[in-house]
Amino acid sequence: MLAVVGTGTLAGAAEAPTGVTIEVREGREINFLAGKDLVTSYHIGPDAAKPYFWPLHAPNGVAVTRAWPMEKPQPGEQTDHVHQKSGWFSHGDVIPEGIEVKQKIKGIEGVDFWSEGEGHGRIVCVKVGEPEQAKDHARIVTNNEWRTADGVKVLDEKRTLSLYVVNGERLLVMQSDLWADVCPVTFGDTKEGSFGVRVRTEMTEEKGKGKITNADGKASEKGEDGCWGRISAWCDYSGPLDGKTAGIALMADPDNPYPSCWHVRGYGLMAANPFGRDKSGFPAVKGKTDLVKLAKGEHLKLRYGILLHDGDAKEGKTAECYEQFVKLGKR
Numbered sequence: 001m002l003a004v005v006g007t008g009t010l011a012g013a014a015e016a017p018t019g020v021t022i023e024v025r026e027g028r029e030i031n032f033l034a035g036k037d038l039v040t041s042y043h044i045g046p047d048a049a050k051p052y053f054w055p056l057h058a059p060n061g062v063a064v065t066r067a068w069p070m071e072k073p074q075p076g077e078q079t080d081h082v083h084q085k086s087g088w089f090s091h092g093d094v095i096p097e098g099i100e101v102k103q104k105i106k107g108i109e110g111v112d113f114w115s116e117g118e119g120h121g122r123i124v125c126v127k128v129g130e131p132e133q134a135k136d137h138a139r140i141v142t143n144n145e146w147r148t149a150d151g152v153k154v155l156d157e158k159r160t161l162s163l164y165v166v167n168g169e170r171l172l173v174m175q176s177d178l179w180a181d182v183c184p185v186t187f188g189d190t191k192e193g194s195f196g197v198r199v200r201t202e203m204t205e206e207k208g209k210g211k212i213t214n215a216d217g218k219a220s221e222k223g224e225d226g227c228w229g230r231i232s233a234w235c236d237y238s239g240p241l242d243g244k245t246a247g248i249a250l251m252a253d254p255d256n257p258y259p260s261c262w263h264v265r266g267y268g269l270m271a272a273n274p275f276g277r278d279k280s281g282f283p284a285v286k287g288k289t290d291l292v293k294l295a296k297g298e299h300l301k302l303r304y305g306i307l308l309h310d311g312d313a314k315e316g317k318t319a320e321c322y323e324q325f326v327k328l329g330k331r
Contacts, residue, residue, distance in 0.1 A: 020163050022131035022138045030128065030140060032163045032172065037061070039163060039170045039308065040087070044125035044142070049116050051125055051144065051159075053306070054086035056197070058246035059169060060310045064237075065248070066198045066268065077201050083116040084198035084269060087306060089159075089176060090114050090123060091275055093188025094146065096154035103149035111148050114192040119149045123157070137164040137328075156181050166324045167317050169309040173328065176302045180294035187292040191229075191263050191280040195304040196271030197248055203239040205266035210239030212264055213313045215322065221266045228264055229282030234322050235262045236313040237270050244310070249318045251305035251325050258292060260304075261285060272304055303329055 023031040030042040040053045054070055055063040065086040066077065073079050095110030103119040105112040111121035127143035139162040146155035158177040163170065174195070178185075187193075203210035205220060213219050214232040221228045227235055233254065238247025252260040252272050260272035261282040273280070277288045294300055305325045309316025 020136075020138045020165060021133070022140050022163070024128060024131060024140070026128075030131075030142075030161070032138070032161075034059075034163070034165055034170055040172065042161060044128070049083070049120065050088055050090050050113060050123035051142070052085040052088040053172070053197075056087055056248060056306065056308055057170075058248075058308045058310055060244050060246055062241045062244050062246040064199060064203065064241065064246050064308065066200050076207075078204075078207070078268065080267070081198070081269070083114060083120075084196065087197045089174060089195045089304070091187055091194045092190040092192030094121070094154065095186040095188055096148075096182065097184040097186065099148075099152060099154060099183055101148055108190075109188055110186070111146070111154060112192075113146060114190075114194075121149060121154075122147050137162050139163075154182055155179070155185055164324075164328065166307075166321050169307055169316055169321055171321060171325060172306040172308070173325070174304050174306075176304075178294070178300040178302070180296055180298050180300075182296075184296050185294045187275040189275070189277040189279040189289070189291060191273065191276050191282065193263070193273040193275050194271060195250060195252075195260075195273075195302075196263070196269060197237075197250065197306065199237045199239075199248060199268045199270065200241060201268065202241050203237060203247075204268040207267070208239055210237055211312065212237055212266070212270070214262065215319065221264060227262050229261050229280070229284055231259045231261055231284045234307075234318060235264055235270055235272070236307075236316075236318050237264070237268075238309075238312040238316070245312060245315070247309050247312055247316050247318075249305075249307040249309065249313065249316070249321075251307060251322050253303035253305075253329050254326060255329065256302050257300065274302065
């Protein structure tokens with residue numbers, strides 16, 4: 001059985017044997033700590049279009065994701081794609097059958113939970129459980145409602161968030177249980193999804209000195225040997241930041257019912273997308289039209305990880321940490 005770490009306006013997070021703890025600031029954010037170091041804050045306040053992780057710190061203390069628009073941009077920092085807030089999970093076209101979507105974004109058949117243009121949907125955190133501490137990690141269960149722009153619920157979600165220290169690096173794990181309890185739901189064919197991060201400008205391939213690599217030895221964004229639109233177990237973005245080298249990797253559980261193509265860009269986006277098909281343009285699913293559908297009452301369970309590491313993908317032991325991520329999911 002898991003023991004409560006703490007909750008309330010600010011949890012009293014006495015350090016656990018593993019040094020991994022969770023603090024809950026009621027109605028605003030959930031803090032994940034390794035010892036006294038903040039690994040990340042998970043923002044769930046009423047102003048958020050969707051919950052998001054920010055900042056995200058590597059073990060050496062470097063923040064690896066972009067701080068804008070949460071903070072004023074630093075000189076040279078990119079200010080495009082306002083919806084790419086550090087780290088998040090959503091999808092760009094969720095189609096609720098039998099429910100009229102009165103406010104829509106142009107070109108989207110259903111509800112756009114990815115962008116934040118006029119008419120976008122919102123993922124609203126409606127419940128936060130008590131943090132729990134196991135032998136080697138801390139976890140917390142949250143509940144979300146996926147709503148249209150005018151507040152109509154189309155989907156429920158139970159989202160479990162865990163923090164581990166693996167091989168000296170920090171591993172955040174998200175388990176999402178999407179439940180079509182309101183109506184049948186189709187996840188539309190778009191590249192705009194789903195479990196994503198936006199790295200700092202200095203780490204990008206286009207404007208910085210960053211490097212994209214994946215589990216299959218591919219590198220960079222484009223071309224036959226690039227990572228964009230390919231299926232792979234993980235994808236990693238690393239580079240020099242603040243005089244140090246650090247990186248962030250996203251990991252897809254091999255037991256997910258649908259493999260993820262990587263929507264990863266040289267300008268700084270990296271996302272695992274299990275829903276894109278032929279229209280997405282991903283080369284790995286060219287010609288495929290089998291959209292992900294949930295009948296009313298059905299569940300879809302997905303599991304992803306965020307590895308925060310020092311050094312590049314090799315120095316940060318991304319491949320070895322991925323094996324641990326898979327094993328943790330079997331427990």
